Amino acid sequence: MNAPNTSGLIQANGSLTEPGYMPGWANDFETEALPDALPRGMNSPQKCNYGLYGEQLSGTAFTANPPERTWSYRIRPSVKHSARYARIDLPYWKSAPNVVDNVTSLGQYRWDAIPHSGEHLTWLTGMRTMTTAGDVNIQVGMASHVYLVTQSMKDAYFFSADSELLVVPQEGRLRFATELGIIDVEPKEIAILPRGLVYRVEVLDGPCRGFVCENYGQKFELPARGPIGANCMANPRDFKVPVAAFEDREVPSTLTVKWCGQFHETQIGQSPLDVVAWHGNYAPYKYDLRTYCPVGAILFDHPDPSIFTVLTAPSGVPGTANIDFVLFRERWLVAENTFRPPWYHKNIMSELMGNIYGQYDAKPQGFVPGGMSLHNMMLPHGPDREAFEKASNANLGPDKLDRTMSFMFETRFPQHLTEFAGKEAPLQDDYIDCWDSLEKKFDGTPGKK
Secondary structure, three states: OOOOOOOOOEEOOOOOOOOOEEEOOOOOEEEEOOOOOOOOOOOOOOOOHHHOEEEEEEOOOOOOOOOOEEEEEEOOOHHHHOOOEEEEOOOOOOOOOOOOOOOOOOOOEEEOOOOOOOOOOOOOOOEEEEEEEEEHHHOEEEEEEEEEEOOOOOOEEEEEOOOEEEEEEEEEEEEEEEOOEEEEEOOOEEEEEOOOOOEEEEEEEEEEEEEEEEEOOOOOEOOOOHHHOOOOEOOHHHEEEEOOEEOOOOOOEEEEEEEOOEEEEEEEOOOOOOEEEEEEOOOOEEEEHHHOEOOOOOOOOOOOHHHHEEEEEEOOOOOOEEEEEEEEEEEEEOOOOOOOOOOOEOOOOEEEEEEEEEOEOOEOOOOOOOOEEEEOOOOOEOOOHHHHHHHHHOOOOOEEEEEEEEEEEEEOOOOEEOHHHHHHOOEOOOHHHHHOOOOOOOOOOOOOO
C-alpha cells in the first residue's frame, strides 16, 4: 500500500494541530496514525503496510531488565535523516566536565530570573547552562540550564545522544513535535524528552522561559515509595504519552545532534518526524505538577525533603541518586511543637532550586519566580532570619502554604558553575548576607528556651 501524501502532522484522532495523549507510566503503548499501520503479532514483517520501514529505538542495552525500546514504522528509516555532519558551536550550552577557573569563589549562590534580551532565540540558541556535574563521556551526572525561547525552530530538528531532558516551564507555552507525537507544555507541567528522540520545538505562547535538567545517567523513574505504600506522590495514571503523529514533508531541513558535549549538524531533504505508528515503552511524556499529591508529618517534626520526590534517576549506589527531581508545592502544615520550614543542614547532595511561582517558605525575600539558587555539597544553608523568627514564634495551628511552587534538581555530584552563571547571569552578590542577622540566642540558664 502507498502512504497518502500529507502536508502536516496527522494524528489518530484526525486532528492536524492538537495533541492527544495516552495515560500511564512505563506502559507498553501502541498507537497508529493510519489504520493497520502497526503489524500484528510481530515486530519486523517482511513488508510493512503502507510501504513503511520498521525500526527500533533502544533506550537501554538489549539485555537490560526490563529493556526499554520502541518499534516505529516510518516513511523513511533514520539513516535517510542523517547525511554528512559538520561541527557547530552553541557557546552557551555546556556539558560536564566543564570546570572553569576563576568564575567565582566557593559559596552559596542565588540568581534573579534571567531576563529576556530581545534576541530571536530558538530552543538551541536560547539554552543557557548554569551548572554541570559528572562527566557526559561516561554517562554520569547532569547539567542544569535555563532556556529563553522566543522563536520556533523552522525546518530544524534536534536530538541528544548524551542525555534525556527534563523540561520545567516557568513562562510561556512550548510545543515539542517529536517523532512519536506532539507534547504541549506550560507552567506547572513538565516534559521528559528521551535520549535519541528527534524533535522540533515551537513557541505557542511566548516569550518562553524555564529550566532544564539534562540527565547523563540512567533515565528517570518513579521513586520507591517504601512505607508510604502504593498511593500519593506522583501517581502513574497522571503521566501522559503522545499518540502517533507524522509529517510527510519534503523540504530542506537541518538536524542537529548533541554527542559527547559537541554539536554536529547535517542537512537533509525532508522532515524526520515521519513515524506513522509505534509501539513500546521508550517514549516522551508529560506530567502535570498540580496532580502531585504531597505527604508530610501529621504530628511533629519536619521530614526529609526526599518525601517530595517526583522522579529519580538512580546511580550505582543504592539510595543515592544521580538526580532527584523534587517538588515543593501548595500543602498544609500541621506539625505540633515543630520548626516547620526546612532546617539548617549540610548535605552530601548538591541542591539546585528553581522558583516557578510564588514565595518559598524558607526564603520569603529574594527568591523570585524564575530565579535559582545553588547549595553545593557540604555547604551549610537554611532559613534566613525572617523565616526563622516567624517559624519560631508562630501560632502552630493548621497553616496552608498557598500559591507557591518551587523545585529542586539534586545530585550526588558537585555542581560547577559555568562562566555564564558566574559572570553574565544576574547573580545576587548579597545572597550570603541573608544569614548575617541571625542572632546568638544561647542562654545557659537551665530549662530556658
